[in-house]
Amino acid sequence: MSDAAEPGTIRTRIPARLDRLPWSRFHWRIVIGLGTVWILDGLEVTVVGAIAARMTQSDSGIDVTSADIGTAAALYVTGACLGALLFGQLTDRLGRKKLFIATLGLYLVATVATAFATDAWYLFLFRFLTGAGIGGEYAAINSAIDELIPARNRGQVDLAINGSYWLGAAIGSLGTVVLLNTALLAPDLGWRLAFGIGGILGLAIMVVRRNVPESPRWLFIHGREKEAERIVDGIEAEVAAETRRPLRPPGESITVRQRRAISFREIARVTLARYPNRTVLGLALFVGQAFMYNAVTFDLGTILSGFFNVGSGTVPYFMAAFALGNLLGPLTLGRLFDTVGRKPMITATYLGSAVLIGLTAALLLIHALTATTFIVLVCLSFFVASAGASSAYLTVSEIFPMETRALAIALFYAVGTAVGGITGPALFGQFIHSGRTGLLALGFLIGAVAMVMGGVAELIFGVRAEQQSLENIARPLTAEEADREPAEQQALRRAERERDLSPEDRRRADERDLRVRERSSRNHDRETAGLRRLRPGPARSSSYSPGMIGNAGTASRWNAVSNQELDREIDDIAQTVEKRGTCSKDELAERVGARTWGPGRFSHALAQATREGRTRRLHRGVYRSGSGSDRERR
Structure with missing residues (x-):
């Protein structure tokens, strides 16, 4: 058909x-x-x-x-x-x-x-x-x-x-x-x-x-x-x-x-x-x-x-x-x-x-x-x-x-x-x-x-x-053609998408953009420090902005989508732990549906949430809510 x-x-x-x-x-x-x-x-x-x-x-x-x-x-x-x-x-x-x-x-x-x-x-x-x-x-x-x-x-x-x-x-x-x-x-x-x-x-x-x-x-x-x-x-x-x-x-x-x-x-x-x-x-x-x-x-x-x-x-x-x-x-x-x-x-x-x-x-x-x-x-x-x-x-x-x-x-x-x-x-x-x-x-x-x-x-x-x-790895040619639309049309599309958001959704989106921007900056500092800066291969993007998904090249778009998805997973973990008070790692994985995230992603997101203070590890794989700070603990 x-x-x-x-x-x-x-x-x-x-x-x-x-x-x-x-x-x-x-x-x-x-x-x-x-x-x-x-x-x-x-x-x-x-x-x-x-x-x-x-x-x-x-x-x-x-x-x-x-x-x-x-x-x-x-x-x-x-x-x-x-x-x-x-x-x-x-x-x-x-x-x-x-x-x-x-x-x-x-x-x-x-x-x-x-x-x-x-x-x-x-x-x-x-x-x-x-x-x-x-x-x-x-x-x-x-x-x-x-x-x-x-x-x-x-x-x-x-x-x-x-x-x-x-x-x-x-x-x-x-x-x-x-x-x-x-x-x-x-x-x-x-x-x-x-x-x-x-x-x-x-x-x-x-x-x-x-x-x-x-x-x-x-x-x-x-x-x-x-x-x-x-x-x-x-x-x-x-x-x-x-x-x-x-x-x-x-x-x-x-x-x-x-x-x-x-x-x-x-x-x-x-x-x-x-x-x-x-x-x-x-x-x-x-x-x-x-x-x-x-x-x-x-x-x-x-x-x-x-x-x-x-x-x-x-x-x-x-x-x-x-x-x-x-x-x-x-x-x-x-x-x-x-x-x-x-x-x-x-x-x-x-x-x-x-x-x-x-x-x-x-x-x-x-x-x-x-x-x-x-x-x-x-x-x-x-x-x-x-x-x-x-x-x-x-x-x-x-x-x-x-x-x-x-x-x-x-x-x-x-x-x-x-x-x-x-x-x-x-x-x-x-x-x-x-x-x-x-x-x-x-x-x-x-x-x-x-x-x-x-x-x-x-x-x-x-x-x-x-x-x-x-x-995200290689943008379709047809997607790149769409990206070449006049700036006025792109701005209109973004405005239409934002009008569909409730004030609460818009607030959460702004908070997510802030967290992702700060996390990207910290990761970039690590990538360019010490011997890591000498690693061969394509470099990772050093910045993030909410508009890069629709307008950036493949590498930047790839990192933007990855960072946003990681933030959603961290947010799911933090909210679940906050609601439960304390939660074992296995129970937490089950409640956030980590099986659908892919191999290794839950452990990575949980470790990142702990580093940023949004969760705290107690003992034997038991976690509770952190201090609520989005700043990474040094």
Whole structure:
């Protein structure tokens, strides 16, 4: 359903309404319907690598050579890159839902068709189309997920979803042990069923995906705000009925000038010219992880058999262990990207994995590794690296305006895969073919350097995006157009909003502005004192004013919204403690509804309220009202 009204300038709270929702069954539908496609990608890549040798045998039912298998793999990667670019642009133009249905449909048809291959050309064609479907999924799915998942959970959910690739890889590794067992299945049947399994899983995902709505964020920007409002109304009603408590009032609204379409030239200009540092960051993160991952993933079996004499029948078990380590990384570390923060965690995972990979290279040089110790060290290295690699997709989906989001994901995925994903396996393949351990160690050292480059780029250009609305991290182009309204119109809008406030609400708003201004000043003094002033990366805003939300740039707007939200949380805590007299920390969290605030936010707000004297800690986590002063205790 679409709205017939012509695009205009509107003010909406849809982003704030979506971001303040508590976790619910609706969000699980998003994860299952959209996120599980990475399992299919992991399954595809692993299965093809495992069944390649069987397909080249004379009784396999298909006339292909080892060279043909390599060509098919290259065409799969090429299809993924081109599919990401094509479908990424269409996703931004036509909508998230149309494209995540179309790309999954293409994958389903192509992977099932591959099971009926009898000649090399047929295999080439449908491997290319399968890759195109998977590449399109990366763009359509990442953008849709980020626009539907609440800001406080976005990092953890994104990392877990991207890391689920390795669940598919583990299933593929163990599944091929059964499918290639000639005692159970004929030589010309087992490899065909391997492709069929992907189609069955994809069909089950399609059933769930049909119930996932279009992104309300995409709808209101493209002139379909009534449809966006209906979707959000339905989501809120479902979540409220499930949680059985009223929803927290939404935060700030945003003004946008709607447009039906935005030209590719404008999107490219914004991505490359307006955000050059973010462009460098995205490229560094993607190239680094693509080089290391594709090199090791494609060549791990050859390394095990060629350098550690591991039998071909045992390799799938080592591959399953490698996949398990990669899966556990994002699941274990993902929450820290929302609490500790994007910048420290991405830097730590890239640099930390580089150190472990470098250690692996050093031990290879002195021949100090066995097959077991080698795979243990590789698993540990990629346990850390996997969280970092998954965060590359999270980063580029957050740091560019909504109108460019899908294309940005597609562009960085395609470039990263083309540069790192092709050169990595090619270089490692030559080193492995030489049979020299020194060259293999050199390959790992080059991979470590690539990861270091990603970590350094994050340290310098990283964006503090944790628990922030997407619109605050990178303002939509249409919102910036609305901000260019004449000053008289902006003043009129502000006056209209103020007239809607009662005297009491206006008084409380003024008090909040004063508290936020003083808190911002104190925080700025801390940020610029001592060694803290030498920290690299984007600086925080040093001032606050009530009008900055509608008129300031992204960085100032981001801090303004963050400070106002923090003040609301502190105010909730102070008022609750004042009413109760004394209150335990757990009881206080329950009464203010801290579960909906996001990881770590309640503890931070409570600590800030105590520092400012609005609450006082007695003993064993019991708090009472403070002196009422808003001044920070020194």
